[in-house]
Amino acid sequence: MTLLTGHGFWNPLLWLAAAAGVTLLALVVWSRGRRDYTRGTDRELPFLSGEKMEGAHVGGGHLYWGFVEGLRPYVERLRALHSGLVNDYVGWLVVILAVAFLIVLVGG
Amino acid sequence: MIGNTPFVVCMVLVLLGLWALLFRRNLIKVVIGIKIVENGVNLYLVATGYVRGGIVPIYTYAPPDAAMVLPTPQALTLTSIVIGLATTALMLAFVVVIHRHKKTLDGRKVTELSG
Amino acid sequence: MNLAAHAPILAVAVPLLGAFALPLWAKLRPSLRDLWLVLVAGATAALTVLVAVQVYTVGIQVYTLGGAWPLDTLAPGGFPIRIVLAVDALSAFMGLITALVAVVGFAYAWRYLVEDEGKTLALTLGTLLWAGMLGMAFTGDLFNLFVFFEVTSIAACGLVGYRTWASRGPEAAFKTMVMYTVGGLFVLLAIALLYGEYGALNLAYLARQITGSVVDRIALALLLGGLLMKAGAVPLHMWAPDAYGEAPAQAVILLVANTQISLYALFRVLFTLYGGVADPAIGWLVVALGTLTLLVAALMAVVQMDLGRLVAFGAVSQIGYMLLGVGVGLTAIAARPAYGLVAIQGGIFHMLNDAVAIGLLFLAVGAVEKAAGNRNLANLGGLGHDLTWTTGFFLLGSLALAGIPPLNGFASKLMIYQSSFLLSPILSALAILASILLLAVFVKAFQGAFLGPKLSQPKPVPVPMLVAMGVLALGVLALGLFPELVVRHLVAPAADALWTGRDLYLRAVLGR
Numbered sequence: 001m002t003l004l005t006g007h008g009f010w011n012p013l014l015w016l017a018a019a020a021g022v023t024l025l026a027l028v029v030w031s032r033g034r035r036d037y038t039r040g041t042d043r044e045l046p047f048l049s050g051e052k053m054e055g056a057h058v059g060g061g062h063l064y065w066g067f068v069e070g071l072r073p074y075v076e077r078l079r080a081l082h083s084g085l086v087n088d089y090v091g092w093l094v095v096i097l098a099v100a101f102l103i104v105l106v107g108g
Numbered sequence: 109m110i111g112n113t114p115f116v117v118c119m120v121l122v123l124l125g126l127w128a129l130l131f132r133r134n135l136i137k138v139v140i141g142i143k144i145v146e147n148g149v150n151l152y153l154v155a156t157g158y159v160r161g162g163i164v165p166i167y168t169y170a171p172p173d174a175a176m177v178l179p180t181p182q183a184l185t186l187t188s189i190v191i192g193l194a195t196t197a198l199m200l201a202f203v204v205v206i207h208r209h210k211k212t213l214d215g216r217k218v219t220e221l222s223g
Numbered sequence: 224m225n226l227a228a229h230a231p232i233l234a235v236a237v238p239l240l241g242a243f244a245l246p247l248w249a250k251l252r253p254s255l256r257d258l259w260l261v262l263v264a265g266a267t268a269a270l271t272v273l274v275a276v277q278v279y280t281v282g283i284q285v286y287t288l289g290g291a292w293p294l295d296t297l298a299p300g301g302f303p304i305r306i307v308l309a310v311d312a313l314s315a316f317m318g319l320i321t322a323l324v325a326v327v328g329f330a331y332a333w334r335y336l337v338e339d340e341g342k343t344l345a346l347t348l349g350t351l352l353w354a355g356m357l358g359m360a361f362t363g364d365l366f367n368l369f370v371f372f373e374v375t376s377i378a379a380c381g382l383v384g385y386r387t388w389a390s391r392g393p394e395a396a397f398k399t400m401v402m403y404t405v406g407g408l409f410v411l412l413a414i415a416l417l418y419g420e421y422g423a424l425n426l427a428y429l430a431r432q433i434t435g436s437v438v439d440r441i442a443l444a445l446l447l448g449g450l451l452m453k454a455g456a457v458p459l460h461m462w463a464p465d466a467y468g469e470a471p472a473q474a475v476i477l478l479v480a481n482t483q484i485s486l487y488a489l490f491r492v493l494f495t496l497y498g499g500v501a502d503p504a505i506g507w508l509v510v511a512l513g514t515l516t517l518l519v520a521a522l523m524a525v526v527q528m529d530l531g532r533l534v535a536f537g538a539v540s541q542i543g544y545m546l547l548g549v550g551v552g553l554t555a556i557a558a559r560p561a562y563g564l565v566a567i568q569g570g571i572f573h574m575l576n577d578a579v580a581i582g583l584l585f586l587a588v589g590a591v592e593k594a595a596g597n598r599n600l601a602n603l604g605g606l607g608h609d610l611t612w613t614t615g616f617f618l619l620g621s622l623a624l625a626g627i628p629p630l631n632g633f634a635s636k637l638m639i640y641q642s643s644f645l646l647s648p649i650l651s652a653l654a655i656l657a658s659i660l661l662l663a664v665f666v667k668a669f670q671g672a673f674l675g676p677k678l679s680q681p682k683p684v685p686v687p688m689l690v691a692m693g694v695l696a697l698g699v700l701a702l703g704l705f706p707e708l709v710v711r712h713l714v715a716p717a718a719d720a721l722w723t724g725r726d727l728y729l730r731a732v733l734g735r
Contacts, residue, residue, distance in 0.1 A: 003634060003707040006565040006641040012629035012704050019629075063667045068525055075526050078519060082461055084222030086138060086215055086398045090129045090405055092458040093448060097409070100444035100508065105437070107504045122412070129405065135397070142404050149412045156419035180304070181418065184366055188411060191373045195404045198377060202384055202397035209390035221395055221465040223526075 114155035121148030133215040135203045139196060146192045150185050157181030227277055231286040231308045234270040234318065235358045238263060242350035249343040257333070260346055264329050271322040271357065275315040279716060283724075283731040284310040285363070297734060303425035309363030309732050311724060312716035316571065317360040317487045319713075320578050323698070324480040325353045331586055331691035332473035335593065344385050345471060352378035352477050356484045363732055364424045365414045365496075368488060372410060372453065375481050376403035382474040383466045395465035402462045406452035413445035426496055427732035430725070435500030443505070446492050453485035456546055457516040460539045464523075467535035472589025476582040479538055483574045486542065490549055494721040495728055501557065509550030510646065514653050517543025521660040530591065530598040533668055534584050537624060537661055541577040545570045547654060548639040549721075551646050556722055562645050568718040569638030572710055576623070576631040576702055583620035583695040587613050590688055591672060594681035600671040607673035609681050614673045616692045621665030623699045626658045631702035634710075 002011045081088075121144055128141030157178035163170060165179040207213055226233075241263030249256040277284050286308040287295050297303055310318070328349065336342040355374030362368050380403065384396025418424055420439070421432045433439055448459075455463040463482070467475050493505065520540035527533035548570025556563025590613045592598050595606060607614040623630035626637075636658060643650040702709055720728070 001705075001707050003638075003710055004565075005569075005634075005638045006562050006645070008637075008641060010634055010637050010706065012634070012706065015629050016704075063670050064663055067663060071522065071525055075522050078523055079223040079526065081458070082223050082464075082523070084219030084398075084465075085133075086135070086218075086401050087130055087133065089398060089402055089459075089461045090126075092461065093402070093405060093409075093452055094126065094130065096451065096459055096512075097444060097448040100447045101441070103504045103508050104440035104444045104502070129401075138401060142401065142408070145405065145408050149408050149415065152412065153415045153418075156415060178422075180424075181415075184415075184418075184424075187366075187370060191370065194377055195373065195400065195407075198380060199397060199400050199404070202380075202393045202400065205384070205387045205393040206390070206397060209393070218394055218397075220391055221398075221468065 111160075114158075115152060118148045118152035118155065121145070121151065124148075135206065135213045135215055135218065136200075138215065139199050139203065142199070143192070143196060146188070150188055150192075153181045153185045153188065227273060229286070230270050230274045230277065231284055231310050231361050232288065234267060234274055235308075235354055235361060237270060238267045238350050238354035238357065241267070242347050242354060245347045245350065246343050253338060253343075256343060256346070260329060260350070263350060264326055267353065267357070268322040268326050271315075271318045274310055274361075275319050278310055278312055278315040279712070283312075283728060284308075285731050286310075303423060303428045303733065306367060307363035307425060307427075307732060308361045309427065309728065310361050311728055311731075312720040313487065313490070313571070313718075314360045314720075316575075316713060316717040317484055318357055320483065320575055321353060321356045321360070321480050324476050324578055324582055325349070327582065327586075327691045327694050328473040328476050330694075331589070331688050332471075334685035334687045335473055335589060336471065341385050345382060345474065348378045348381045348385065349474060349477055352382065352474075352481065356477075356481055359484045359488055363426055365417065365426055365429065366424045368426075369407065369411050369414055372449075372485075372488070373403075373407050375484070376400070376407060376453075379403070379466070379474075379478055379481055382477070383470045386471075389469075392469045395462075395469040399462040399466045402452055402459070406449040406459075408449075409445045410449035413442040413449070416442040416445070425732065426491070427729045430496050430499065431729055431733065433497065433500055435497075435502075439497075439500070443492070443497055447489070447505070447508070450485050450489040450492065451512065453482065454489060454546075455482045455516075455539050455542050456512045457519045457539070457543070460516065460520065460542075463539050464532050464535040467538060467585070468529060468532040472585050472592075475535075475585045475589075476578070479581055479585070480578055482542060483545070483578065486545055486549075486574070490721060493553060495725055498722075498725045501553070503554050503557075506550055506554030509546055509553060510643075510650065511550075513543045513546030513548075513550050514650055515543070516540065516546060517657040518653055521657040521664070524664045525660060527664075528600050530588050530600055530603070530668060530672060531585075533600070533664060534581070534588050537584070537664065538577075538581045540657060540661060541573070541581060541624065543657070544573050544636060544639055544654065545577070547643055547650065548573060548635075551639070551643045551650070552718075552722075555642070555646060559645070560722070562642050564718055564722065565638055566642035567721055568710060568714050569635050569642060571717050572706070572714045573632075573635035573639065575709070575714070576635050579695050579698040579702060580620050580623040580630075580632055583616055583692060583699060584624065586688070586692045586695065587617040587620060590684045590692070591617075593688075594684055595679070596682075600668060603672040603678075604675045605673070605677040606681055608677045610673075610684055612689050613684055613692070616696050617673065618669055619696050619699055621669060622662075623703065625662035625665055627662070629703050631699050631706070633703065634706035 002009045125141045125145030159175050159177045162175045162177035165176040248259045288306040355371045358371035380396045380400040384393040386392045452459040517540045520536045524536035548566050552563045552567035623632045626632040640651045
């Protein structure tokens with residue numbers, strides 16, 4: 001059942017057993033938590049950056065906002081390459097062909 | 109040297125077609141560029157099968173000791189031409205549909221899908 | 224008639240002829256068409272499985288067209304002029320992937336496609352695409368590789384653009400078609416160069432004759448360009464997100480299988496055809512392109528707001544893992560066969576995992592589009608309240624694709640990470656980084672589309688679509704929990720076929 005992967009190995013059933021153990025541990029820790037927690041009060045509401053409005057939804061564009069914004073300068077350059085112009089698409093094919101020619105004729 | 113002329117012509121055709129593909133913005137001209145590349149390749153295929161002084165490769169009519177040109181490249185070229193017909197027809201059909209929607213054939217304005 | 228001997232050609236011929244009969248049945252009655260499709264798809268899948276069983280138990284299957292006997296590959300005099308189908312373990316493996324994807328896709332399409340929106344067209348083109356893919360996987364000579372390459376191109380672009388009432392589909396189809404055709408012409412030019420030099424098209428014969436001359440090298444560069452383009456390696460991938468984004472969901476998973484078949488053709492060329500004159504620089508080119516593919520596509524997926532396009536970039540990024548795995552194998556196998564083999568196994572195993580996981584994701588996106596009416600992440604939200612199953616399937620698919628244990632993407636990615644670590648630790652680091660990016664992207668998409676308060680009442684997802692997704696979800700779980708069985712029985716023979724199986728392949732076709 002164990003898959004050898006060069007340096008190491010991988011056995012999903014072993015992993016599942018380990019995961020079950022960790023879950024059990026987490027449950028034990030959780031069961032020793034505070035008893036004075038009450039259901040059905042404000043404590044159950046999700047905290048959405050202080051947003052009080054009912055039914056507020058963090059849309060797909062907003063999750064990981066900082067992460068995406070951090071990457072944006074790099075990604076915008078990549079996006080500019082996806083111009084949607086069919087000539088550019090063919091241009092990239094010519095570039096790759098040129099690289100391949102360089103490698104097979106000069107490099108190898 | 110002179111025997112290589114067909115191959116040089118083929119490569120010139122391929123490069124011409126590529127030039128059209130790279131620098132012509134009109135979608136119809138892009139398709140024409142593809143056709144030029146294709147004709148260059150087809151010509152190359154036929155040229156590889158040519159035998160100097162060879163005759164048509166049909167056994168029934170051939171004199172006993174005649175040299176024949178190779179039939180395989182001709183069969184390949186025929187197949188390739190048929191495939192080219194299908195691809196060209198399909199591409200032109202898409203161009204017609206694009207023109208119907210966008211009222212333009214300028215590739216720079218047909219960039220709804222980008223980024 | 225000996226069915227087992229004729230199975231390879233029947234597996235190609237049945238869907239090819241069956242596809243063209245579909246519109247005729249549809250003229251009579253749509254239900255007859257569906258019945259016919261079930262027959263054709265069932266027969267093709269059964270034949271593919273039969274071929275695969277033969278290959279895995281007996282050995283390489285060779286079929287000669289026009290010969291008196293299927294095994295008569297050489298004309299009198301020992302020169303291979305006949306058209307040959309040669310199915311080794313890798314071809315059979317690819318055939319199995321296409322069969323799985325196509326059967327699931329058709330089951331999904333039954334209720335996904337709308338009758339008066341070109342359902343017959345989509346089913347016909349889908350069957351044709353399947354036939355072309357099987358042909359590409361099974362063929363034993365280069366020219367038929369080109370012919371089936373173009374069959375898949377035409378069918379695939381038809382599938383992308385047949386919905387002519389919208390403007391985006393034909394636009395994507397046109398761009399894809401231009402790329403496919405130019406790539407195909409370079410492949411044809413390479414084949415013509417090889418034919419001009421050796422006077423043959425038979426892959427095995429060429430592989431034995433090839434000397435690595437300048438013409439051979441030019442042909443290799445042209446083949447690389449054309450096949451990498453069809454496989455969607457960055458920076459030749461630009462058509463892929465357009466096409467995946469605009470094609471109907473059941474067609475997208477066929478398109479994904481099509482990129483994998485092109486990768487198969489690339490590997491066949493690199494290992495079998497050019498295996499005798501292998502050049503490590505080519506291996507490095509494949510590795511570099513693979514790394515570029517998985518990183519750039521994952522980065523591009525981060526900023527996408529259209530759910531279909533987002534998953535499409537995820538699909539492109541997976542191609543990078545396969546290229547990386549097999550590229551590492553190509554570079555390392557001569558010096559260290561054990562690690563090279565693990566890398567190739569990882570790359571090939573990832574093809575199956577990717578077909579199942581990304582197929583599940585694309586089908587789930589199709590279900591979301593059908594249920595909610597749009598795919599824009601800015602407008603979606605709270606679908607998890609009603610589409611319980613679809614939500615689960617999307618989550619399962621995205622976790623599998625991001626390589627979270629114990630799902631199926633993890634095992635193959637682990638093999639790729641570890642073997643590329645041997646070549647350079649930077650490669651593994653970049654591959655893991657891309658996986659993390661993908662996880663973030665999919666968590667974001669999942670949260671945006673399925674979690675949160677209910678925004679609107681989606682339509683229910685038809686049961687056949689759920690069943691199709693369920694089959695793939697079971698595949699994700701099964702491949703994830705029992706990777707060793709799959710690798711030992713399916714993947715390892717396929718990986719062996721590329722490297723140690725080369726001589727067997729040549730001997731099976733040429734007879735000596």
